[in-house]
Amino acid sequence: MDDDLVCHICLQPLLEPLxxxxxxxxxxxxxxxxxxxKNFCPLDRKxxxxxxxxxxxxxxxxxxDKLLVSCPFESNCxxxxxxxxxxxxxxxxxxxxxxxxxxxxxxxxxxLQNETGKDSSSTAAGQPKHASSDTDQFKIEMxxxxxxxxxxxxxxxxxQSQENPVFxxxxxxxxxxxxxxxxxxxxxxxxxxxxxxxxxLGLSIVGGNETPLINIVIQEVYQDSIVAKDGRLxxxxxxxxxxGVDISNVxxxxxxxxxxxxxxxxxxxxxxxxxxxxxxxxxxDGSCMRExxxxxxxxxxxxxxxxxxxxxxxxxxxxxxxxxxxxxxxAAQDGRLCSNDQVLAINGHDLKHGTPEVAAQIIxxxxxxxxxxxxxxxxxxxxxxxxxxGSLTSNQHLPQHTQLLYHSRPSTQKxxxxxxxxxxxxxxxxxxxxxxxxxTVAGGRGSKNGELPIFVTSVQPHxxxxxxxxxKRGDILLSIxxxxxxxxxxSEAVATLKTSxxxxxxxxxxxxxxxxxxxxxxxxxxxxxxxxxxxxxxxxPSWVMWLGxxxxxxxxxxxxxxxxxxxxxxxxxxxxxxxxxxxQPFFIKTIVFGTPAYYDGRLRCGxxxxxxxxxxxxxxxxxxxxxMLKEQxxxxxxxxxxxxxxxx
Numbered sequence: 001m002d003d004d005l006v007c008h009i010c011l012q013p014l015l016e017p018l019x020x021x022x023x024x025x026x027x028x029x030x031x032x033x034x035x036x037x038k039n040f041c042p043l044d045r046k047x048x049x050x051x052x053x054x055x056x057x058x059x060x061x062x063x064x065d066k067l068l069v070s071c072p073f074e075s076n077c078x079x080x081x082x083x084x085x086x087x088x089x090x091x092x093x094x095x096x097x098x099x100x101x102x103x104x105x106x107x108x109x110x111x112l113q114n115e116t117g118k119d120s121s122s123t124a125a126g127q128p129k130h131a132s133s134d135t136d137q138f139k140i141e142m143x144x145x146x147x148x149x150x151x152x153x154x155x156x157x158x159x160q161s162q163e164n165p166v167f168x169x170x171x172x173x174x175x176x177x178x179x180x181x182x183x184x185x186x187x188x189x190x191x192x193x194x195x196x197x198x199x200x201l202g203l204s205i206v207g208g209n210e211t212p213l214i215n216i217v218i219q220e221v222y223q224d225s226i227v228a229k230d231g232r233l234x235x236x237x238x239x240x241x242x243x244g245v246d247i248s249n250v251x252x253x254x255x256x257x258x259x260x261x262x263x264x265x266x267x268x269x270x271x272x273x274x275x276x277x278x279x280x281x282x283x284x285d286g287s288c289m290r291e292x293x294x295x296x297x298x299x300x301x302x303x304x305x306x307x308x309x310x311x312x313x314x315x316x317x318x319x320x321x322x323x324x325x326x327x328x329x330x331a332a333q334d335g336r337l338c339s340n341d342q343v344l345a346i347n348g349h350d351l352k353h354g355t356p357e358v359a360a361q362i363i364x365x366x367x368x369x370x371x372x373x374x375x376x377x378x379x380x381x382x383x384x385x386x387x388x389x390g391s392l393t394s395n396q397h398l399p400q401h402t403q404l405l406y407h408s409r410p411s412t413q414k415x416x417x418x419x420x421x422x423x424x425x426x427x428x429x430x431x432x433x434x435x436x437x438x439x440t441v442a443g444g445r446g447s448k449n450g451e452l453p454i455f456v457t458s459v460q461p462h463x464x465x466x467x468x469x470x471x472k473r474g475d476i477l478l479s480i481x482x483x484x485x486x487x488x489x490x491s492e493a494v495a496t497l498k499t500s501x502x503x504x505x506x507x508x509x510x511x512x513x514x515x516x517x518x519x520x521x522x523x524x525x526x527x528x529x530x531x532x533x534x535x536x537x538x539x540x541p542s543w544v545m546w547l548g549x550x551x552x553x554x555x556x557x558x559x560x561x562x563x564x565x566x567x568x569x570x571x572x573x574x575x576x577x578x579x580x581x582x583x584q585p586f587f588i589k590t591i592v593f594g595t596p597a598y599y600d601g602r603l604r605c606g607x608x609x610x611x612x613x614x615x616x617x618x619x620x621x622x623x624x625x626x627x628m629l630k631e632q633x634x635x636x637x638x639x640x641x642x643x644x645x646x647x648x
Contacts, residue, residue: 002063005060005063005064005067007025007026007027007030008024008026008043009027009030009031009042010027010030012027013064013083014027014056014060014064015027015028015029016028016029016224017055017056017060017061017064018031018053018054018055018056019053019054019055019056019057020041020048020052020053021048021052021053022043022044022048024041024042024044025056025060026042031050031053035048035049035050055224057200058200058202058647059540061222061223061224062222062449063448064083065082065083065084065448066082066083066084066447066448067082067083068080068081068082068083069081069082069086071086071089071090071094071096072096073094073095073097073099073100074096075096076094076095076096076099077094077095077096079094084448085601088599088601092599092601181232182233182237182272183272184272184273185272185273185353186271186272187240187269187270188269188270188271188272189268189269189270190267190268190270191265191266191267191268192226192227192265192266192268193264193265193266194226194264194266195264197262197263197264198262199226200225200226200647200648201227201259201266201648202221202222202225202226202227202228203218203219203220203221203222203225203233203647203648204218204219204220204222204543204644204645204646204647204648205217205218205219205239205252205255205256205259205543205645205646205648206219206252206587206606206645206646207238207252207255207606208250208251208252208253208255208544209249209250209251210251210418210419210544211252211544211575211584211585211587212574212575212576212584212585212586212587213574213587213589213606214248214249214312214574215238215240215249215313216238216239216240216247216248216255217236217237217239217589217590217605217606218233218234218235218236218237218238218239218605218645219543219604219605219606219644220235220604220645221233221234233268233270234272235605236272236273236589236590236591236605237270237272238270238271238273239268239269240269240270240271241267241268241269242255242259242267242268242269243258243263243266243267244267245258251419251544252542252543252646253515253542253544253646256542256646259648271313273355273590293345293373293374293375294336294341294373294374294375294376295371295372295373296334296336296372296374297370297371297372298330298331298334298369299368299369299370300330300368300369300370301368303366303367303368304623305330306329306330306621306623307329307330307331307363307370308325308329308330308331309322309324309325309326309329309331309337310322310323310324310325310326311323311343311356311359311360312356313356319342319343319344319351319352319353320342320343320351320354320355320356320359321340321342322337322339322340322341322343322374323339324339325337337372337374340376341374341375341376342374342375342376343359343373343374344374344375345372345373346362346363346366346370346371346372346373347362347366347369347370347371349362357572357589360622360623360626361626363623364623364626419515419516419544419548420514420515420516420544420547420548420549421513421514421516421548422511422512422548422550423511423512423514424478424509424510424511424512425470425509425510425512426507426508426509426510427465427468427471427507427508427509427510428505428506428507429464429465429468429505429506429507429508430464430504430505431464431504431505431506432464433502433504435463435464436462436463436464436501437463437464437465437497437501437506438459438461438462438463438464438465438466439456439458439459439460439463439465439471440456440457440458440460441454441455441457441477441490441493441494441497442454442455442457442490442540443493444488444490444491444492444493445487445488445489445555446489447489447490450555450642450643450644451555451557452546452643452644453477453485453486453553454476454477454485454486454488454490454493455474455475455476455477455541456471456473456474456475456510457473457539457540458473458539459471459472459473471510472512473539474512474513474541474545475510475511475512475513476510476511476513476549476553477493477497477508477509478510478511479508479509480496480497480500480501480507480508480509481500481506482507483496483500486552486553511550511553513541513545513548513549515542515544515545540644540646540647541646542646543606543643543644543645543646544646546644547643554641555641556610556611556639556640556641557639557642558637558638558640559602559603559637559638559639559640560635560636560637560638561596561600561635561636561638562596562634562635563596564634567595568592569596569597569629569636570591570592570594570595570596570597570598571588571589571590571591571592571595571597571603572588572589572592573586573587573588573609573622573625573626573629574586574587574589575587575622576617576620576621576622576623576624576625577619577620583618583619585608585609585610586608586609586610586620586622586625587606587607587608587609588603588604588605588606588608588609589605590605591603591604591605603638603640605645606642606643606645607641607642608640608642608643609625609638609639609640610639610640610641611638611639612625612628612629612632612636612637612638612639613632613636613637614637614639615628
């Protein structure tokens, strides 16, 4: 056990860690109880007040999440897992936890029967006491094994709570009423408040218009973060606007810079897709709900031929719109479908509230005849709904029904190779015997965030690498003194770096990764954001940087999903081969609640599918992969490359 991850009060792995101003970290409850009797730090005895302590960084929480733990129900389950996976294991997969919940339920039923006939006031007063004793008993079992007590106890005590636990010491936060969940299939405006305008929100994002995802999508909401305690945002939600800035169709790093601008109140416009599909009404005569609907019928030469259109959501209203008509495609040859047309129906299926994924499925199953009903705005109407990406609504609060507007997108999409450049370099450093390299690193194979190469998080001014000047934050370390670093875990890489650094001459090979921003997209605020905190060791790379790495640094892993019926696997995909965009990777866009993918817990939004049942997806079209996935009966093996989203 790393000593930095141990509370020096209880001598157990940290739970709900707090940092003191003097640089030490303790469990929240341990430090709170200690400072009720003392007024100094337990380690250096410096004067300390509890209110001056702060929650540890998300990086510390991630390191704690990586700790290996065994299931507390050892008589029924012998599984060993990372601590972050314990909650899902106990909730969905552990037989022992299921038996424990059933036993608790029997106890409660017996108590309720025994209390029948007693005074109602005494029943109300006595019942919580008994219920809490069961919970406390389970907390003791979990605490002895170093688990997240609050989270695990809520799972096994009543089996219903899915909210992240908050710190008990924050009376103000605990008295907040539960905020309502966001509606599905609708665009919603919300506000998130934070005391420190620069504090991290505690979520990671993927997407951007240099990828097939186009929109910015939440990949993960981190436990105990501001967003987790707010409770409304979930993985898979699409962020359309931040403080009046439209980020629905902008490069990833531009959206990231908008998020990181300091503010006490964050105004977000969010779209949550319908999780259980879209109701479709079939009109036998193909009639349309709008009188001025335009009917267009396309005839494919064979059922596998692509129409050559790109369908997307628009941010100012529900429905599906044509983003691009691809040159040389069937729709372009026909000439009647245009960019910005709204698709009202396809082959009689009502798509007023549909999604591009549902429309694609209808087209794929339509055979050789595809009948569209579309609505086309006049030039005057269209001019009212176009604005440039990133325009700012200055000093105005978002209205109840946001005025977020849609902007047209160029017909040519930038390939990732045009957005990220990689340049290998070799650095020869001469150093004094006791001089350090002066850099901090992160990553490594088998890390909590995935199979990552070792990368530089900071170059400190006291080291020889800072003096040499060529190693920068974000560089990927390939080797040191001829020793390969690309296949090592974090601890192995750190040990190798320390051993090699003892030499009077150090030869480092590194990969410098740079993101090329589109002209006019990078605001002055982004430049200042990227240059501050140059020595911050908790810095993390952009998601797009990972995507741009050469394939030799990609590490894939297999995820096996199983199902017992003919329902959905539980995820949607975007990407694939297109004539004018060449070959785009397949990305996971959404994970559907209550499905095999959701309960398995390993697939994340933004993951790339590189093979299905051993068959490579390279060069495969979207219309070919979707039927292949549907044809799998009870089991499918997905080969996935998973990169961590950008932390904001």
